[in-house]
Amino acid sequence: MILTRxxxxxxxxxxxxxxxxVRLHGLARRQADRGAAERAWNLAAAAAGLSPQNAAGSRAHxxxxxxxxxxxxxxxxxxxxxxxxxxxxRHAQAMLDAQEWDAVEGMGGIGAALAWGLKEAAxxxxxDPGRRFPAGLRIASGTNGFTVATQEEPSSCVLGRWELxxxxxxxxxxxxx
Amino acid sequence: xxxxxxxxxxGRLDPLVRRLVAEVLVVPVEQVTMSRALIADLGAESIDxxxxxxxxxxxxGKRIPYTRWQSYVTERFGTGDLSQVITAEVVRDFAECEMRxx
Numbered sequence: 001m002i003l004t005r006x007x008x009x010x011x012x013x014x015x016x017x018x019x020x021x022v023r024l025h026g027l028a029r030r031q032a033d034r035g036a037a038e039r040a041w042n043l044a045a046a047a048a049g050l051s052p053q054n055a056a057g058s059r060a061h062x063x064x065x066x067x068x069x070x071x072x073x074x075x076x077x078x079x080x081x082x083x084x085x086x087x088x089x090r091h092a093q094a095m096l097d098a099q100e101w102d103a104v105e106g107m108g109g110i111g112a113a114l115a116w117g118l119k120e121a122a123x124x125x126x127x128d129p130g131r132r133f134p135a136g137l138r139i140a141s142g143t144n145g146f147t148v149a150t151q152e153e154p155s156s157c158v159l160g161r162w163e164l165x166x167x168x169x170x171x172x173x174x175x176x177x
Numbered sequence: 178x179x180x181x182x183x184x185x186x187x188g189r190l191d192p193l194v195r196r197l198v199a200e201v202l203v204v205p206v207e208q209v210t211m212s213r214a215l216i217a218d219l220g221a222e223s224i225d226x227x228x229x230x231x232x233x234x235x236x237x238g239k240r241i242p243y244t245r246w247q248s249y250v251t252e253r254f255g256t257g258d259l260s261q262v263i264t265a266e267v268v269r270d271f272a273e274c275e276m277r278x279x
Contacts, residue, residue, distance in 0.1 A: 025203040025204055026202060026203075026204040026219050026220045027218060027219065027220055028220070029220045030216075030217075030219075033220075086224055091224065094227055094230075094231075094243045095227070095243060116224070120223065130259040131251045131259075133223060133247075134243070135243070135244045135247055
């Protein structure tokens, strides 16, 4: 299954999912995941119509599925794919403070996965995701939805959006226009 | 289950860490050598590292905030490519640090 759609001016999101859930593990999963993310990137880049030197973007992959967000160079953006059943309240508790949990708790069953995805996507948008995720980021809810800012610069934030695609939650963040 | 600190001195922490890594990544324990990269070679994702910390908490019988793992990795590797450098050996070293800390 392939989903491609515009999520902002000149910024396109593509998600590629295998026709059936295939439980791969280890290196086989990593190779399948990366292939799916590459396909998603190519489709999103084609939809955006941007030349490689004028395009920027973000990729995510899990369980044989891949997602890509492609937009104009210089746009702050990040994407993540979260298997819903994989993120438990224990995971959420380990990466959120009380205020952050309050912010996402109203989202019911997707709250923990959404929080995870918001932080993962924001970590990619701000750069250096391996070190920034999750403690270097803070989730807040505002009038426009959820925002994520870095600990060191709270005034610089990205806005989060999401879509549930089967058992996967696709979460993306974009910088303020 | 709580781990005897003597395991560290006797080098028996390695099999425990390999088993925990294999369980979290759902790969045969034979595939988990101390030097294989957990991300690049064994397909680990970010949530797997949180699960590994949970497993270590239970094995060591102590609470380990995930931020400690994050700090450990940052201090050890600086700005290197994490996908290539995090191995079972790194997890073992982290577990040793945790066992020795108050």
